Amino acid sequence: MNVKERYESAKEIYAAIGVDTDKAVETLENIAISMHCWQGDDVTGFDQKGPLTGGIQTTGNYPGKARTPEELMADIDKVFSLVPGKHKLNLHASYAIFEDGEFADRDKIEPKHFKKWVDFAKEKGIGLDFNPTFFSHSKVVDGLTLSSPIDEVRNFWIEHGKACIRISQYFAEELGIPCAMNIWIPDGYKDIPADRLGPRARFKDSLDQILSIPYDKTKVLVCLESKVFGIGLESYTVGSSEFTVNYAANNGIISLMDNGHYHPTEMVSDKISSMLLFNDKIALHVTRPVRWDSDHVVLFDDETREIAKEIVRNDAIDRVLLALDFFDASINRISAWTVGMRNMQKALLYALVSPNKRFKELQDTNQFTELMAMQEEMKTYPFGDVWDYFCEKNNVPVKGDWFREVMKYEEEVLSKRA
Numbered sequence: 001m002n003v004k005e006r007y008e009s010a011k012e013i014y015a016a017i018g019v020d021t022d023k024a025v026e027t028l029e030n031i032a033i034s035m036h037c038w039q040g041d042d043v044t045g046f047d048q049k050g051p052l053t054g055g056i057q058t059t060g061n062y063p064g065k066a067r068t069p070e071e072l073m074a075d076i077d078k079v080f081s082l083v084p085g086k087h088k089l090n091l092h093a094s095y096a097i098f099e100d101g102e103f104a105d106r107d108k109i110e111p112k113h114f115k116k117w118v119d120f121a122k123e124k125g126i127g128l129d130f131n132p133t134f135f136s137h138s139k140v141v142d143g144l145t146l147s148s149p150i151d152e153v154r155n156f157w158i159e160h161g162k163a164c165i166r167i168s169q170y171f172a173e174e175l176g177i178p179c180a181m182n183i184w185i186p187d188g189y190k191d192i193p194a195d196r197l198g199p200r201a202r203f204k205d206s207l208d209q210i211l212s213i214p215y216d217k218t219k220v221l222v223c224l225e226s227k228v229f230g231i232g233l234e235s236y237t238v239g240s241s242e243f244t245v246n247y248a249a250n251n252g253i254i255s256l257m258d259n260g261h262y263h264p265t266e267m268v269s270d271k272i273s274s275m276l277l278f279n280d281k282i283a284l285h286v287t288r289p290v291r292w293d294s295d296h297v298v299l300f301d302d303e304t305r306e307i308a309k310e311i312v313r314n315d316a317i318d319r320v321l322l323a324l325d326f327f328d329a330s331i332n333r334i335s336a337w338t339v340g341m342r343n344m345q346k347a348l349l350y351a352l353v354s355p356n357k358r359f360k361e362l363q364d365t366n367q368f369t370e371l372m373a374m375q376e377e378m379k380t381y382p383f384g385d386v387w388d389y390f391c392e393k394n395n396v397p398v399k400g401d402w403f404r405e406v407m408k409y410e411e412e413v414l415s416k417r418a
């Protein structure tokens, strides 16, 4: 049987339990995932020479990492050719492109330093998201940025935040697609602090100042990401969950939850419903924390599926800004990106072909025996046939065929990079 024939057979099997697979496929075609640019070069960026700082780490040195904007764009292009549907590209401010010997520090960056990215996005017909880069820079003093007690340092980063809002609005206006601008700061302390309030008060004031500039809130969707700890900053994190959720709720911006930023048994999938009840929109960084915020490649695993279920069955596809955030330097980076993107889509499709209404009825009528039995049965439904059809319909390689293309690209392009 070919892919279409297998799909037709699967469609009938799902229809028997009230699931419309055509509708599921159509819905998935319209879900844009924001793909992070930083998997391609291990979060190095183009504006600084120093090491990656801020309590995050890449490990591994698989050959072929992108070294220039052109290489990074070519790699992203390759990934998009292997991933079904149209998505967004998520940039960090450290990926500014300076030409003809020009340089602008982070407090002075302007839209023109991102024109090449806008041209790239226009050519691909995609939107851009953005992130101020509050790490890997000499102005991160004693591990602090927006919460620094040193005025000069804090003001530098406030100006950076403002510059990023202007750049985000430029993206949205040039591309006609709103830009999600996510603020994450690494600020924290290795050991028990004497003053927990002061740094948070300064962070709050810094955010107030950044958000005080005029900008179009329908075009720039400002998000604020929390964290529990970073490497070398184990005892205290300024932008904790309580801080960011409260700040966002009180200031009309969006809370961003990264599922690597909580205690190991705390699940973001369980937080989504509560956040949806109190917020019009929420934002996610989907990642895979292995014992800590390790940012392993997203798999088709239990938590990714559970996150996708929460988005789908709560009718929240248009209310969740979905982005990926991982960086594995130990494997082929094109493969890492492709696996993560396709797995996020698989998880969404898996949720879309679940009889969610029936499951809810079973729960509400206390029929937990049948609920468990049915949920387990779903695991061996012909989901793969629907996924393969989705890939074929969207003109990307089916099953593992994409991997052969990655290997060809490695041989012809990546292996030539010194």
Ligand SMILES: C[C@H](O)[C@H](O)[C@@H](O)C(=O)CO
Pocket (backbone or CB within 6 Å): 038, 043, 056, 131, 184, 225, 227, 258, 285, 293, 325
């Ligand atoms: C590079 C990203 O902005 C960064 O990973 C941030 O989103 C984060 O999750 C830090 O742990």
Ligand SMILES: [Mn+2]
Pocket (backbone or CB within 6 Å): 225, 258, 285, 325
């Ligand atoms: Mn993140």
